Amino acid sequence: MPELPEVETIVRGLRPTLTGKTIERIRVLHRDVLRQPPRDFSARLRGRIFESVDRRGKNIVLHMTGGVVLVVNLGMTGRLVWARPEARTTHPAVRFTLNAGPALVYDDVRRFGRLEAMEEAEWALRDQRLGPEPLSSTFTARRLHADLSRSISPIRSWLLDQRRVAGVGNIYANEALHLAGIHPQRSPKSMTEGEARKLHRALRRTLRSAVENRGTTLRDYRDASGNPGENASRLRVYGRGQEPCLRCSTRICRLVFGNRAAFYCPRCQPFESGTTA
DNA sequence: AGTGTATCCTGCAGGC
DNA sequence: TGCCTGCAGGATACAC
Numbered sequence: 001m002p003e004l005p006e007v008e009t010i011v012r013g014l015r016p017t018l019t020g021k022t023i024e025r026i027r028v029l030h031r032d033v034l035r036q037p038p039r040d041f042s043a044r045l046r047g048r049i050f051e052s053v054d055r056r057g058k059n060i061v062l063h064m065t066g067g068v069v070l071v072v073n074l075g076m077t078g079r080l081v082w083a084r085p086e087a088r089t090t091h092p093a094v095r096f097t098l099n100a101g102p103a104l105v106y107d108d109v110r111r112f113g114r115l116e117a118m119e120e121a122e123w124a125l126r127d128q129r130l131g132p133e134p135l136s137s138t139f140t141a142r143r144l145h146a147d148l149s150r151s152i153s154p155i156r157s158w159l160l161d162q163r164r165v166a167g168v169g170n171i172y173a174n175e176a177l178h179l180a181g182i183h184p185q186r187s188p189k190s191m192t193e194g195e196a197r198k199l200h201r202a203l204r205r206t207l208r209s210a211v212e213n214r215g216t217t218l219r220d221y222r223d224a225s226g227n228p229g230e231n232a233s234r235l236r237v238y239g240r241g242q243e244p245c246l247r248c249s250t251r252i253c254r255l256v257f258g259n260r261a262a263f264y265c266p267r268c269q270p271f272e273s274g275t276t277a
Numbered sequence: 278a279g280t281g282t283a284t285c286c287t288g289c290a291g292g293c
Numbered sequence: 294t295g296c297c298t299g300c301a302g303g304a305t306a307c308a309c
Contacts, residue, residue, distance in 0.1 A: 001302030032285090058303080075303050077287080091287085110286045112303060153280060162304085169302055218302065219289085238302090259282065261300085 001076040004134070004167030005210035006221050006229065007055050010080055013224030014104075015053040017082075018062075022049045022099040030093035033078075033108060035116040044068050044117040045096075057130050057166030061123070069123040071116050072106065077220045078113030081105055087226025109220065130166040134203050135211075139165070145196035148188035155191075155199075156184035157258045168203065171216055171238045174263050176202040178237045183271045184255070184262040209234070237263040 002010070023045050028038040048064035055061065060080060062070040072080055081087045083095070083103040094106040094115060106115060118126075131147075132139040144165075151158055158164055159173040168176070177184050180202035182195060191199070215221055215229030218239065222228060236246050241254030245265035255262045 003302065006302080073304080075286095076301065078303095108286095109288070110301090110303095112285065114304085151279080157280085160303085171302055216302075221302070258280090260303095 001169075001218075002074045002078070002215070002221055003058060003169035003172050003210075004055075004207055005172070005213075005231065006215035006223075007058050007060060007074065007167070008211050009215045009223045009229065010074075011053055011055045011060055014060075014080065017101060018050045018053050018098075018104065020049065021101065022047065023064075023096050024099050025097035027095040027097075028093075029095065030091075030108075030111055033093045033106065033111050033113055033115055035114050041115070041117050045070060055167075056127055057133070057162055058169065063120075064117075067120045069118055069120055071118065071123065071126070073114050075108065075110065075112030075114065077110045078106065078108040079220070079222050079226075081107060081222060081224055081226050084226070087222070130162055131164045132166065134165050134167060134207055139200075139204075141193075141197040141200035144200045145191070145193050148191050148196055151188040153188070154185040154257060155182060155188050156260075156262050158188050159203075160258070160260070165203070167207070170260050171218075171235070172203075172206050172210065174238045175236060176206040178264060178269060179206055181268050183269045184264050185257065185271065237265065239263065 026042040026045060031038050034041050048066055048068055050062055051065060052063040058073060060072040064070060081089060083105045089105050089107040091109045092105050092107050093111060096104040147164060156173050156177060159168045180198040182199060210216060210231045213229060213231035213234060214223060216231040217228035218232060237252050240252045241263055243252050245252055245268060248267050250265050250267040252263055253266050
């Protein structure tokens with residue numbers, strides 16, 4: 001559910017208030033969202049102070065005193081919200097009582113999300129396994145083209161693989177491919193430098209504007225204060241099967257592969273490499 | 278090594 | 294109204 005723009009919005013919302021706060025108490029209501037025994041999780045975090053609030057890909061990365069890192073992956077329906085009445089938490093799984101202000105609650109209907117407390121060194125290893133941040137300066141069109149040349153899986157699947165690029169999920173993969181005029185099943189290996197450049201631009205534009213709109217809320221996503229994002233009305237293909245393409249009025253197609261739905265315009269995104277688009 | 282598939286879980290929309 | 298089916302923004306264990 002939450003992809004880079006949603007996680008970024010949550011992190012920005014948490015940062016000013018959470019930094020400097022101490023975890024006084026931890027209540028685990030659903031242990032299956034933890035990647036370690038609840039006793040171990042709590043022992044590592046209790047009494048620690050939040051030093052920084054960051055994002056890496058779709059992960060919320062909370063650096064604590066004592067060299068401990070709390071990593072939160074929201075899965076499909078996870079939320080990290082302030083326990084205020086207006087942010088109604090329906091399925092609280094973990095509750096962090098802080099030394100001041102409202103508690104911080106991890107809420108997750110489907111419980112696909114995961115929380116883990118680990119050492120800095122362990123986090124460094126995990127971090128290494130993730131691909132480049134698409135909005136950072138190290139993510140260049142040249143690098144993208146080189147990375148694409150080594151893969152034969154469909155480009156939409158490639159974009160969802162967090163080891164290739166970090167933070168892209170099904171919504172923004174489909175949106176960026178439409179903007180770039182590239183069919184979701186195109187082979188990355190077959191892409192020209194020009195296509196890689198288009199895709200690079202499209203990814204960055206799509207993600208940046210979604211961050212500006214505070215993320216896409218289809219159903220579940222909320223920011224740290226419990227508010228939905230504003231980006232849903234800006235989607236061009238995702239969830240718009242059978243509706244007209246906003247660019248050429250052709251009907252948007254819906255196609256399932258890799259266990260996920262792909263949406264694309266057959267005219268703007270021809271399967272035969274896109275010189276006619 | 279790199280890919281595709283099945284699975285974790287709950288809720289909701291649509292068909293009958 | 295109620296039952297059933299299919300679908301959902303993610304990650305990963307496994308088979309090939």
